Each structure stands twice: as structure tokens, then as C-alpha cells.
Amino acid sequence: MTATSAPPSTRRTALRVASKDAVADGIVALTLVDPAGGRLPDWTPGSHIDLVLPTGEGRQYSLCGDRWDARTYRVAVRREEPQLGGRGGSSWVHDVLAVGDLVEVGGPRNHFHLHPAEDYLFIAGGIGITPLLPMVEAARRLGARWRLVCAGRTRASMPFLDELAELADSTAEQDDGERLVVVARDERERLDLEPLLGGLDARTRVYACGPAPLLDAVARHCPPGQLRTERFSAAEPPAPVRDAPFTVVLQRSGAQVEVARDVSVLEAVRSAGAAVLSSCREGTCGTCETGVLAGVPDHRDSVLDEAERERGDCMLLCVSRSRSDRLVLDL
Amino acid sequence: MTTPPPARALDDLPALDLDPFDLDVLRDPLPGQAALREAGRLVRLPRCDALAVGRYEDVRAALANWQDLESSAGVGLSNFRTEPPWRPPSLLLEADPPAHDAPRSVLARVLGPRALQRLRAGWAADAERLLGELLDGLPGGAAVEADGVIDLAAAFPLRVFPDAVGLRADGREHLLPYGDHAFNAFAATDHPLVVAGAAGMAEHAAWVGEQCQRENLAPTGFGAEIWAAADRGELTPAQAPLVVRSLLTAGVDTTVHGIGALLHALAVAPGAWEQLCADPSLVRVAFDEAVRWSSPVQAFFRTTARPVELGGVVVPAGVKVLVSFAAANRDPRRWEAPDAYDLHRDPSGHVGFGMGIHQCVGQHVARLEAESLLLALLARVRRVELAGEPVRHLNTTLRSWESLPLRLVV
Ligand code: FES
Numbered sequence: 001m002t003a004t005s006a007p008p009s010t011r012r013t014a015l016r017v018a019s020k021d022a023v024a025d026g027i028v029a030l031t032l033v034d035p036a037g038g039r040l041p042d043w044t045p046g047s048h049i050d051l052v053l054p055t056g057e058g059r060q061y062s063l064c065g066d067r068w069d070a071r072t073y074r075v076a077v078r079r080e081e082p083q084l085g086g087r088g089g090s091s092w093v094h095d096v097l098a099v100g101d102l103v104e105v106g107g108p109r110n111h112f113h114l115h116p117a118e119d120y121l122f123i124a125g126g127i128g129i130t131p132l133l134p135m136v137e138a139a140r141r142l143g144a145r146w147r148l149v150c151a152g153r154t155r156a157s158m159p160f161l162d163e164l165a166e167l168a169d170s171t172a173e174q175d176d177g178e179r180l181v182v183v184a185r186d187e188r189e190r191l192d193l194e195p196l197l198g199g200l201d202a203r204t205r206v207y208a209c210g211p212a213p214l215l216d217a218v219a220r221h222c223p224p225g226q227l228r229t230e231r232f233s234a235a236e237p238p239a240p241v242r243d244a245p246f247t248v249v250l251q252r253s254g255a256q257v258e259v260a261r262d263v264s265v266l267e268a269v270r271s272a273g274a275a276v277l278s279s280c281r282e283g284t285c286g287t288c289e290t291g292v293l294a295g296v297p298d299h300r301d302s303v304l305d306e307a308e309r310e311r312g313d314c315m316l317l318c319v320s321r322s323r324s325d326r327l328v329l330d331l
Numbered sequence: 332m333t334t335p336p337p338a339r340a341l342d343d344l345p346a347l348d349l350d351p352f353d354l355d356v357l358r359d360p361l362p363g364q365a366a367l368r369e370a371g372r373l374v375r376l377p378r379c380d381a382l383a384v385g386r387y388e389d390v391r392a393a394l395a396n397w398q399d400l401e402s403s404a405g406v407g408l409s410n411f412r413t414e415p416p417w418r419p420p421s422l423l424l425e426a427d428p429p430a431h432d433a434p435r436s437v438l439a440r441v442l443g444p445r446a447l448q449r450l451r452a453g454w455a456a457d458a459e460r461l462l463g464e465l466l467d468g469l470p471g472g473a474a475v476e477a478d479g480v481i482d483l484a485a486a487f488p489l490r491v492f493p494d495a496v497g498l499r500a501d502g503r504e505h506l507l508p509y510g511d512h513a514f515n516a517f518a519a520t521d522h523p524l525v526v527a528g529a530a531g532m533a534e535h536a537a538w539v540g541e542q543c544q545r546e547n548l549a550p551t552g553f554g555a556e557i558w559a560a561a562d563r564g565e566l567t568p569a570q571a572p573l574v575v576r577s578l579l580t581a582g583v584d585t586t587v588h589g590i591g592a593l594l595h596a597l598a599v600a601p602g603a604w605e606q607l608c609a610d611p612s613l614v615r616v617a618f619d620e621a622v623r624w625s626s627p628v629q630a631f632f633r634t635t636a637r638p639v640e641l642g643g644v645v646v647p648a649g650v651k652v653l654v655s656f657a658a659a660n661r662d663p664r665r666w667e668a669p670d671a672y673d674l675h676r677d678p679s680g681h682v683g684f685g686m687g688i689h690q691c692v693g694q695h696v697a698r699l700e701a702e703s704l705l706l707a708l709l710a711r712v713r714r715v716e717l718a719g720e721p722v723r724h725l726n727t728t729l730r731s732w733e734s735l736p737l738r739l740v741v
Binding site: 039042045067069110115116117138142205291293294307313 | 396398432436563565567
């Protein structure tokens with residue numbers, strides 16, 4: 001048949017761990033390469049890949065390497081303590097995964113696109129720097145003005161500060177002060193958002209990534225149209241719009257399946273034979289994103305923004321449901 | 332890391348006495364493309380001061396490698412770093428990441444599966460109407476003579492695509508000459524086809540420029556969706572009209588010539604039409620195989636962004652490299668009996684739409700146009716044959732027909 005590549009949500013390849021380095025307290029960076037030395041799929045700033053754990057579950061990590069090196073991916077993984085809600089993915093990366101190992105990778109996918117602007121303010125909390133690092137590099141290459149604020153517990157807990165300092169140094173002079181501001185809680189006062197975001201120029205776009213309290217605080221201070229965030233934990237979803245079952249049609253295979261109240265669309269389409277990769281199963285990671293060809297989804301995820309929901313041309317199968325009697329999916 | 336390649340100078344590369352834009356070469360480009368493939372992996376073209384690749388593997392590798400082979404210095408012969416472009420560069424074709432990222436992702440979504448799903452039924456009906464105008468009232472077994480270009484390959488895209496974009500009805504006659512000139516302009520400014528096309532250009536370009544503005548586009552359609560993306564901040568207001576312009580530049584002539592190639596193939600390739608009648612599910616293969624076989628877009632240039640190893644030689648930065656889609660699409664190293672139009676083959680992997688981050692963003696639109704027309708043709712016509720000698724239309728970058736006399740037997 002004609003060249004139709006597999007939808008990104010089902011694309012998986014095995015990559016080799018070429019290096020594993022401690023880059024900050026409790027954080028390792030992995031460099032992944034194609035075992036045959038080939039090019040890896042192209043990506044854009046804000047993209048993430050899924051690392052597939054031995055259990056078959058996936059975990060999302062933002063790509064934070066250099067796009068101009070087509071043969072390596074870099075991700076950084078912070079050790080999450082299980083009692084603090086970590087679910088074993090990070091300890092597997094830290095304690096088990098070794099240089100030379102092969103690891104299944106899904107993606108890359110991008111739910112956190114960098115939109116064009118003349119002026120950017122990036123706000124990173126801890127490991128939240130990972131999606132922002134390639135954005136800073138893009139802003140530098142585009143000749144846009146940019147500032148980056150990195151907040152964290154201690155300086156030693158914040159990865160890539162030396163690379164960021166180099167990026168700041170290699171960007172042309174700008175008139176309004178420091179380009180890179182590091183706020184380590186054990187050294188300075190806490191990050192004060194009021195002076196940073198109050199009186200923000202209407203042309204400035206704010207990209208923020210980090211723990212939920214930081215993002216909530218940023219959202220309180222920043223006009224919504226100027227802010228894009230990526231959060232790693234689920235928002236509380238509203239009740240489904242409809243209680244009655246609905247029908248899902250898989251356009252490519254022609255299969256149809258009835259989705260009862262207590263079954264997710266994801267489970268339903270998998271039982272109908274569609275190999276959809278999933279990961280968080282709580283609507284935060286975007287792994288199960290699928291194109292919607294007809295029907296109106298009831299979006300219950302934390303990935304899509306308002307405009308994307310309104311367009312209704314894709315949905316997260318693990319949590320989202322249907323408003324209409326019928327949904328036709330690009331599967 | 333790879334070991335450094337054996338030191339070989341550019342001067343040691345095989346040289347080919349070929350000007351790919353020469354009018355005689357454009358009339359019959361196949362021998363030059365074969366010579367390019369056979370001369371070596373990387374070949375010098377002293378007549379246009381460029382290097383060239385034509386073997387499938389090397390063409391594919393060059394197209395994938397946007398990091399080393401950039402597009403923002405222009406994908407024609409002229410180097411935008413030293414010569415000003417004839418119009419503001421395309422935000423897609425003539426751009427590199429990161430500037431390329433946002434326009435590409437917007438257009439990829441606007442031309443994505445859901446948009447096309449909405450158009451499918453309407454386009455099928457339009458294709459039926461178009462054939463009805465040619466064939467209604469004919470008794471079974473009768474034949475009608477038609478021009479495959481004017482009556483079908485150009486008529487159909489011009490009927491459906493401008494509506495899908497949301498263009499107003501008057502002035503659409505500017506579209507084909509505008510696109511034709513834009514594709515010619517990848518050759519040198521003093522090329523006879525460029526000189527000839529430049530004459531009416533101001534008028535065509537002015538019309539096209541106007542249509543890209545929000546107020547001149549219908550409230551629904553590809554154009555309006557591009558502006559809606561700008562409203563959401565996914566593009567700047569300055570980028571939106573240029574992204575619309577890309578649709579109008581690259582979305583008309585290419586499709587016309589792709590469908591023209593398809594009709595020509597079905598009229599001349601022994602058994603192809605019968606095969607298609609027996610199995611209409613081959614329509615998609617039929618179009619992609621036609622794109623492989625004829626390569627409506629023949630080649631683009633890249634420019635080395637930094638010293639890069641190509642075909643065993645380190646090429647310094649700033650060198651133009653011709654990447655011949657057409658040569659690769661008929662490379663016997665990749666394709667069995669490459670000169671045959673063959674519906675039994677799997678044409679997947681052809682580079683007729685390019686490859687990599689610049690791969691034709693409108694390819695699904697082109698496929699749907701071709702599929703709609705061909706299905707309607709299959710439903711109405713029992714045989715398609717040549718009714719006269721087809722005449723080539725010359726363009727420095729496109730391979731196309733000026734006229735394709737066909738006899739349609741109902
Ligand atoms: S599996 Fe994570 S969003 Fe659905």
C-alpha cells in the first residue's frame with residue numbers, strides 16, 4: 001500500500017543506552033542511540049518520548065538534547081521516592097537500567113509546542129527545565145528575546161545550569177538585565193512571581209514547566225492567553241457528559257465496538273484489535289492520543305488546551321469519552 | 332563516532348557535462364538522470380556550479396539530513412545568502428528549524444485527516460459532475476475525445492482546491508501561471524523560461540498576495556483555518572499570509588501534473604487500466620506509482636550548512652547540491668524494472684513527495700484529489716487510450732504535459 005507511517009502513538013523502537021550520567025542531585029541524564037547507528041526520528045522543542053518499563057507501562061520524559069545531532073536523544077530522569085507518589089519508573093531508570101541496555105521507546109510526540117514570539121519568558125521548576133531547554137535554544141536561534149528563571153531546592157538539584165549559562169552567554173546582548181536567573185531556595189528568597197509577571201508585555205509568551213504549585217502560582221499571575229504550561233499530574237476531571245453507551249468505529253479496520261459506562265474507550269478499542277499504546281491512563285501523558293474523524297468527543301484529559309478541545313479532531317482514549325452516539329476514530 | 336573518510340578532494344569527483352535546466356534536457360530528462368546515477372554517488376555539475384545526487388539511497392539520506400543540508404539558502408540554484416530571492420522566501424519550503432517548526436505543524440494539521448474526511452464526499456460528487464459534463468448522453472460503446480490536461484487533470488483540482496482553501500471565484504486563472512513561474516524560478520534568473528514567465532508575474536503575484544489576506548478568504552476552509560491558528564498564537568499575524576501563499580504556490584500545479592502523469596500512465600501502460608477496473612482498490616497505488624514514475628517535482632537543491640561528508644567526500648559549507656527525486660525514483664538499485672509503470676509494485680518509499688521534514692505537507696490532499704477523480708472515471712469509462720501525440724509543458728522543476736489527447740470509451 002501507499003506510504004502511511006504508523007500513527008506516532010503506536011510507533012515503538014528499541015534504543016540503546018549510550019551513556020548515563022548524574023547531572024544533578026538525584027537526576028540522571030540518559031543518552032539514547034539507535035543500535036545500528038542510524039538517524040532517530042525528528043522532533044521539535046517540547047517533545048517527549050515514552051520509555052517502556054519492563055512491566056510494559058510507559059513513562060514520559062521530555063527530550064532535552066540537541067536536535068542538530070540527529071543520532072542521539074537525551075532525557076533526564078529524577079528519582080521519585082515511591083512514598084511521594086513515584087510509581088517505580090524512575091527507580092528502574094536509576095537503579096536497574098545500565099549503559100549498553102536496550103530500552104523500548106515510543107514517540108516522540110509534542111503536546112507542548114513552542115509558538116512563535118518576539119519575546120519569551122521561561123519558568124522552570126526543578127526537573128521542569130527539560131522541555132524548556134530546547135525551547136531556549138530555539139529562541140536563541142530565532143533571534144527572539146528570552147529570559148529563563150530556574151527555581152529549585154538547591155543549586156545542586158538543578159540540572160544543566162552550565163549549559164544554560166553557555167546559551168545565555170552566546171546570545172546577543174539584551175538591554176533588560178539578566179537572561180538566566182537561578183533561584184535556589186537554600187540560597188536566596190523564594191521565587192517571587194509578582195515582579196516577574198506583573199506588568200508583563202502583551203507580546204511576551206510564558207512557557208512554564210514544573211511542580212503543580214509552581215504552575216498554579218504562575219497561572220494566577222499570568223494572562224491565560226500568554227501562558228503555556230506542561231504539567232505532569234492529572235487535573236480532577238468532571239463527570240462524563242453522557243451515561244448511555246456509545247459506539248466507536250475504527251475507520252481503518254472497519255471494526256465497531258460498543259463502549260459501556262464502566263469501560264474506557266482505550267480498553268474498548270484494544271479489545272476490538274487496535275494496538276494503541278497507553279501509559280499514564282489518567283489523561284496526562286498524551287500517549288494514547290488518537291485522531292477523531294467524526295463525532296464529538298467528551299474531553300476529560302489534562303493534555304489538550306481549549307482550542308484543541310474545540311477542534312475536536314483528536315482525543316485521549318484513556319479518559320475521554322463521547323458526547324455523540326458515535327465516534328469514528330483514525331485507527 | 333565514525334572514522335574520517337579517506338581524504339578526497341571535490342575536484343576528484345566525477346564531473347557530468349549536464350545542465351539540468353537546459354531546454355533539451357527538460358524535453359527528455361531521463362538520459363541525464365540515468366547518467367547522474369551512473370556517474371557516482373556524488374557528482375559535480377560544472378555547468379551549474381553545483382554538486383548532485385541521484386541514487387536512491389543518497390537522495391533519501393540527503394533529504395533526511397536537514398541539519399547538514401539546509402533549505403533556507405533556497406532550494407533552487409541561487410544561494411539566498413549571496414543573491415536576494417525573487418519573493419519573500421517560503422516559511423516552509425525555504426526555511427529550516429526552528430523557524431520551520433510552527434508553520435509546518437500548523438499546515439500539517441490544517442491539511443490533516445479530519446479536514447480531508449470532511450471533503451471526501453463533496454469531492455466525489457464534484458468528480459462525478461465533471462465527468463457527467465464530458466460524458467452524459469453518450470450511448471454505451473461510444474467514445475469521446477478529451478484533453479487529459481485541460482478537461483481532467485487541470486479541471487478537477489481547479490474546481491475543488493480553490494474552494495477548499497476558500498478563495499473567491501474571480502481571478503483563479505492566476506493560480507496556474509503563478510505556480511508555474513514559482514517552480515521555474517528555481518533555475519537561474521536569466522533562464523529563458525524564467526524570463527518569459529517574469530513578464531506577467533507582477534499581476535499574478537499581486538492577486539495571489541491579496542488572496543492570502545484574511546478578509547479575502549471564505550470564513551471556512553484551509554485559509555481561514557490558517558488565520559485561526561494565528562489567532563491562537565500558533566503563527567504570528569505576519570506569518571499567516573505566507574503560509575496561505577505556500578498552499579497557493581505548491582498546491583495547484585503539482586497536483587495538476589501528478590494527475591496528468593496518472594492519466595498518461597493509464598493510457599500508455601499495457602494492462603494498467605484493465606487491472607484497475609478489475610480492482611478499484613488499487614486507485615491509491617495507481618496515483619503513488621504515477622508520482623514515482625514521473626516525479627512531477629523533479630528535483631530541489633539543498634545547501635551545505637557546515638562541512639559534511641557526502642558520498643565519501645567532505646563537502647565544505649555553502650555548496651549547492653541538486654537532489655534529484657526523479658533519478659532516485661527510477662534507480663534500478665532500488666526499483667525492479669524502474670521504467671515500467673506497474674500496479675503490482677509497492678511504490679511506498681518513493682521520493683516524489685520528498686522525504687523528511689520538508690516532505691510535501693499537502694500529499695494527502697493530492698492523493699484525495701487523484702482518488703476522487705479516478706474513482707469517478709472508473710465508474711463511467713470502460714477504456715482510456717491516447718488519441719494523439721501528447722505535448723510536454725516545459726518547466727525547470729516540474730515534469731508536466733501541455734496537452735494529453737485522450738479517447739474515453741464509455
Ligand atoms: S495514556 Fe496517558 S493520556 Fe492516555
